[in-house]
Amino acid sequence: MSDASYRDAIFSTPLDRVARFSFDEKVVACFPDMIRRSVPGYGQILGMLSLIAQRHLRHGAHVYDLGCSLGASGLALAGALAPDAFRYTGVDLSPAMVTQARQTFADECPAYAMQVEEADIRTLEYAPSGMIILNFTLQFLPAADRDALLARLYAALEPGGVLILSEKTVDADERDNAWRVERYHDFKRANGYSDLEISQKRTALENVLVPDTLDALHGRLKQAGFPRSMTWFQYLNFASLIAFKEG
Template identity: 30%
Template sequence: MNGDFSFDTVQQFDDHIDLSIPTYSNLREAILRLSTSFVKTDSTVYDLGCSTGLLLSLLANQVPGSVRLVGIDVSINLLQQSSDLRIERHRMDLASERFRLTPTDLVFSIFTLQFLPVIARQSVVDKVYEALEPGGAFIVAEKTFIDDGLIQDLFTFGYYDMKLKNFTAEEVLDKQLALRRIMRPQTEPENLKLFTRFARIFPFWQYLHFKAWLCIK
């Protein structure tokens, strides 16, 4: 990683995120295992903030070819890092009025809401809820803020220790400075408030302050 971190310039993003988010491969595996219970032969599946489309590519290997897989991301750099023809890729800002979904059984948002303006998040989740068929699922992961200063500090420095295994101290600091301008994590209660319309909300993965929930309509 050289210079300022940006989704518009980062290369080998899939390797980068694997090294940046603790036990990310376990999270991806859990998402894929859960997904099979929601996908039908004629389903549409969305990945909001799909980056290179890796998650949808892995899902494509375990669902019928008739399933429509749609990835949405604002970064042309990341969308171009995928050449998987099984995935429809759309460049779009999720916070824009133009963002709409067709009826769907499964929607992913994996470490994406945290990059949207806080004020835009409820509308995005509401659009997901309204597009989901009854019984459909929204699988969300977010970096959270812990509502306890001591624990937040412990988790942050535990996270830095883990990152220093893969990145130099300068790279870790540079990325923190860049993320400060574009990432706004919220506390767990603030995130859960976004999902209140769902009939079932259950956490299924956590590492330090990184957390994922399964929300079923």
């Protein structure tokens, strides 16, 4: 069964050497469980994405979902909007994610215009769009590539378009950061992860997921050309921002 989803147990046994985290077949097989148990507010962010789309998208506009993984944002949009309300392009670099996302759209919403491309979002040629979603993706790019991508996305947005940027964040203040990270680990423990799983995943994500501060994220958006951005959601060290291209 291609769309079976398993409980995330990737870091549950002691590993001699913890490899860098990667979005491979093993992660794909348990990804829905992993992201739901590891990202505070993930479901609420997806729910709000479709309400934001309903308010901001002109009828028939194009939506990009960059680093779409299994296409959860696309499914949320298709669950709330009519088939002719939008056209969707999900983009991901992981072949295993792309294969599974395509299958999910074919099974779950065949009447909708849902495309999935296997590509690097840093080099893709962008078509004009009304909404661009970066749901926990920018954090995986080398820091040096982030501003250039955001500037290209600003250019691709139509006047009146919006960018949604969800990210794990870090606090500039060390004590605040320690408190938030400790409560995040409590959140993971409450969701069934052991101390070993928490610690090995933390090692696997070192230098792979490099979080910015909220201030740095707003600064990047300004630098990219966005005259206005807001943090519309925050839960511990996870946040979602909206940036507007005035039209």
